[in-house]
Every structure is written in C-alpha cells, then in structure tokens.
Amino acid sequence: MSEHAARLLAVPPVVPASRTAAAAGGSHRVRIVDGALECLARQGTSKTTVDDIARRAGVSRATVYRVFPGGKVEVIAAVVDTEMARLFSALGASMGAADTLSDVLVNGITEAYTRITTHPALTYLVEHEPEVVLGHLAFDESNRLLATATRFVGPFLARWMDPEESARVAEWSARIVLSYCISPSARTDLADRRQARTLVETFVLPGIRALRAPDASDPIDLNRYAADHRAGGPTA
Amino acid sequence: MVVDTRQRIIEATYACVARWGLAKTTVEDAAREANVSRATVYRHFPGGRDELIHDVVSWEFLAFFLRLYEEVQEATSLEAVMERGIRFAHRSIVEHEVLQRVMQTEPETLLPTLTLESNRIREAIAEFLLPYLLQHGMAEGVDPTQAADFLARMVLSYMASPGRWDLDDPGQVRQLVREELLAGVVVGPEPRGAPGT
Numbered sequence: 001m002s003e004h005a006a007r008l009l010a011v012p013p014v015v016p017a018s019r020t021a022a023a024a025g026g027s028h029r030v031r032i033v034d035g036a037l038e039c040l041a042r043q044g045t046s047k048t049t050v051d052d053i054a055r056r057a058g059v060s061r062a063t064v065y066r067v068f069p070g071g072k073v074e075v076i077a078a079v080v081d082t083e084m085a086r087l088f089s090a091l092g093a094s095m096g097a098a099d100t101l102s103d104v105l106v107n108g109i110t111e112a113y114t115r116i117t118t119h120p121a122l123t124y125l126v127e128h129e130p131e132v133v134l135g136h137l138a139f140d141e142s143n144r145l146l147a148t149a150t151r152f153v154g155p156f157l158a159r160w161m162d163p164e165e166s167a168r169v170a171e172w173s174a175r176i177v178l179s180y181c182i183s184p185s186a187r188t189d190l191a192d193r194r195q196a197r198t199l200v201e202t203f204v205l206p207g208i209r210a211l212r213a214p215d216a217s218d219p220i221d222l223n224r225y226a227a228d229h230r231a232g233g234p235t236a
Numbered sequence: 237m238v239v240d241t242r243q244r245i246i247e248a249t250y251a252c253v254a255r256w257g258l259a260k261t262t263v264e265d266a267a268r269e270a271n272v273s274r275a276t277v278y279r280h281f282p283g284g285r286d287e288l289i290h291d292v293v294s295w296e297f298l299a300f301f302l303r304l305y306e307e308v309q310e311a312t313s314l315e316a317v318m319e320r321g322i323r324f325a326h327r328s329i330v331e332h333e334v335l336q337r338v339m340q341t342e343p344e345t346l347l348p349t350l351t352l353e354s355n356r357i358r359e360a361i362a363e364f365l366l367p368y369l370l371q372h373g374m375a376e377g378v379d380p381t382q383a384a385d386f387l388a389r390m391v392l393s394y395m396a397s398p399g400r401w402d403l404d405d406p407g408q409v410r411q412l413v414r415e416e417l418l419a420g421v422v423v424g425p426e427p428r429g430a431p432g433t
Contacts (some may be wrong), residue, residue, distance in 0.1 A: 130348045130351070131344035131345070131347060134348060134350075134351055135343045137347075138343065138396055139339055139396060140339075142397035143397045143398070143399055146399045146400075147399070150399075167400060168416075171399050172416065175390065175399070179389040179393050182351065183351075183354070183358065183389075185385065187385065188382065199386070202378055202420050202421075203386055203420045203421065206375070206420030206421075207416040207417065207419040207420055209419065210414075210415040210416070210419035211415065
C-alpha cells in the first residue's frame with residue numbers, strides 16, 4: 001500500500017474533482033482511476049476499499065477487478081503514475097515557457113511547490129497518513145526522488161549550462177522544493193512568484209555564477225534572452 | 237530520582253530497539269531491560285508504548301545533534317562550521333547501525349517523529365549559524381535570519397540525502413559549501429572575488 005501511495009508525493013491536482021470520474025463519462029479504466037483519486041483525497045489509502053472506488057467511479061466491484069486484477073494496489077499505482085505525469089507535464093510546460101534562467105527556476109519551483117502542497121490526495125495523506133508519504137522523502141528514497149527530478153529538470157537548463165552543471169542545479173532546486181513542502185516556512189511562501197524569485201535570485205543564482213567564477217572564459221549569462229528562438233514573451 | 241528512572245527506561249528501550257527493532261519492542265521488554273515494573277514505565281510514559289517509542293526516537297535524535305554541536309564547536313569560520321557539520325552528520329547517519337536497520341525494516345514508524353523533530357532541529361541549526369553569518373558579513377540585501385533558515389534547510393537536506401554529492405570527499409563538501417550554498421549569502425568567501433553579472 002505505502003509503496004505506491006507514497007509516490008503520490010510528487011503529485012499535483014490538475015483536474016478539478018467535479019470534472020472527473022463518472023461525470024466525465026470516460027472508459028471504465030478512466031472512471032476507476034479518477035474515482036480512486038477522489039477516494040484518496042477524502043479518506044486516504046488505508047480506509048479506501050475497492051467498494052469505495054467502485055461506488056465513486058459508478059461501476060461494479062467486479063468491473064474494478066476486471067480492469068485491475070491486482071485490486072486496490074494496482075488502481076493506486078495507476079493513480080500515482082497519472083498524477084506524476086500530470087505534475088511533470090505541468091512542470092515542463094511552465095519551465096519550457098520561460099526565457100531566462102531565473103524564470104525557468106522560478107516557474108519550476110513555484111509550479112512544483114503549488115501543485116504538491118495543494119494536491120487534495122497528497123494533502124490528505126500528509127495530514128492523516130504521514131507515514132505513507134514520508135518514507136519517500138528520507139534517505140535512499142529521497143535520493144531516488146531527487147534523481148528522478150534531476151533527470152527531468154536538467155534538460156530545461158541546457159540553454160544556460162552544460163549537462164553536469166544542469167544536473168547540479170536541477171538537484172539543488174528539487175531539494176529546495178522538497179524542503180519547503182515538507183516544512184513550509186512562515187517567512188517564505190514559494191507559491192508566491194515574487195517570494196520564489198527573491199529566493200532564487202538571492203541564494204541560487206549566485207551559486208550558479210560561482211560554478212564558473214572567478215576565472216571563467218565563458219561566464220554563465222543568467223539573463224540571456226532567447227528572443228530569436230521564441231515567439232512568446234517571458235511569463236509574468 | 238524521577239529523572240534517573242525516566243532516563244534509564246529510555247536507554248533500556250533504545251537497547252531493545254537496537255536488538256529487535258521498533259515494532260517488536262513492547263512496554264514489557266523496556267520494563268524488563270530497565271529493571272522496573274510495567275507500572276513504573278506507565279507512570280513515566282502515560283501514553284504507553286507510543287509515547288515511549290516517540291521519546292526514544294527524539295532522545296537519540298537530540299543526542300545526535302549534541303554530538304554534531306560538539307563536532308563544530310572548535311570551527312572558527314562559517315565555512316568550516318558547515319563543512320565539518322555536513323561531513324560529520326553524513327558519516328554519523330551512514331554509520332548509525334540502529335537507524336539504518338530501522339529505516340530498512342520499519343521506516344513508517346520512525347519517519348513521522350523524525351520529520352517532526354527535524355523541524356525543531358532546523359531552527360536550532362539556523363540559530364547556531366546566525367552569529368557565524370553575522371561575523372562573516374552578509375551579502376548586500378540578504379536577510380540574516382532568512383539566510384540562516386535557508387542554510388539550515390540545505391544542511392538537513394544534504395545530510396539526509398547526498399544525491400549526486402560524495403560527502404565523504406572533503407573537496408566536494410568544500411565545493412558544495414563555498415560555491416553553492418554560501419555563494420549568495422555572504423560577502424565573497426575567499427578565494428572568490430566579486431560575483432559576476
């Protein structure tokens with residue numbers, strides 16, 4: 001149970017509950033996955049039964065088992081995969097739309113922080129079944145999570161730095177998001193773009209500059225504006 | 237001697253945990269190990285087993301940070317404090333047999349308490365770093381309290397999950413601290429000059 005449910009950690013809410021499940025009229029599989037997500041947001045993993053999932057999805061218990069022979073564990077795994085993909089696709093869209101290094105980092109940090117901290121299922125789990133989530137945030141599991149985030153985020157930094165530097169900065173950013181998600185700060189709200197920008201520009205960009213300072217022949221141009229490559233303007 | 241009995245029970249419980257793990261340690265085990273009655277354990281820990289386990293985790297966590305505190309006492313500069321602290325904490329975690337075993341077998345029992353405690357510890361680390369930051373001199377426009385909180389968060393993050401860094405390598409830790417963590421926080425840590433544009 002905790003194996004899959006805990007992977008919810010990196011997960012966002014994209015589709016409002018009202019638009020999901022039976023209302024969407026999708027295939028059985030879609031309805032079951034959406035229904036399970038709603039169940040998790042209302043009662044967490046341990047209290048959610050296959051009956052609950054079936055009821056919310058508007059299908060029979062037998063249908064759930066026909067589509068997911070592994071039952072609850074398999075449904076939850078599909079929910080986690082779906083939510084992870086939503087998080088990463090939202091992150092990609094947000095970072096990909098940025099034209100300066102500062103914007104890439106601010107967009108990524110704000111997007112990830114907001115989605116993780118407002119995700120209904122994840123919020124419920126953190127509150128009521130913290131052990132389900134926390135296992136993935138400590139020690140070896142956290143290293144794995146950082147590695148996944150680094151592989152995904154690194155390429156978005158490729159316009160400004162080489163792959164080694166990108167990986168380093170990507171991992172650093174992922175640490176920042178995780179730290180503030182696990183223990184939110186009263187002083188710094190990363191959901192607020194302005195505050196996230198202050199944090200990035202105060203603490204992160206100087207560290208990135210230091211990667212090549214002081215004798216670099218090709219210093220990193222933090223504000224390189226790739227207007228010639230992009231039609232769209234920078235994001236607000 | 238109320239304090240001594242309580243302490244003895246905690247230490248006895250820790251011995252049980254080291255032997256059998258968190259889940260298998262019972263109030264009876266702790267009482268037997270401490271040579272006290274079950275009633276005595278309940279008198280000191282009215283919440284029973286849950287309270288006992290929670291307090292043992294807190295106790296060992298605090299002990300770990302007292303060792304860390306001692307380790308960095310002699311360091312005189314901000315850089316040295318952070319480098320020694322990160323290296324020592326990393327080694328302590330890797331070499332902590334009980335912690336490693338419990339993390340393997342029953343992380344779900346340990347982690348909620350550990351996470352709660354790490355919030356308190358983060359504040360303690362930030363408080364500890366603050367005078368070093370002020371002594372070093374802050375970069376323009378950087379709020380010392382906010383910087384201390386940020387650094388404490390990062391120290392905790394790296395010590396628990398080194399990620400791509402080899403924290404046994406003093407050169408890497410030096411690079412991590414000086415070029416990454418402190419670059420924006422303090423005025424030009426040697427040997428770097430003014431930051432570029």
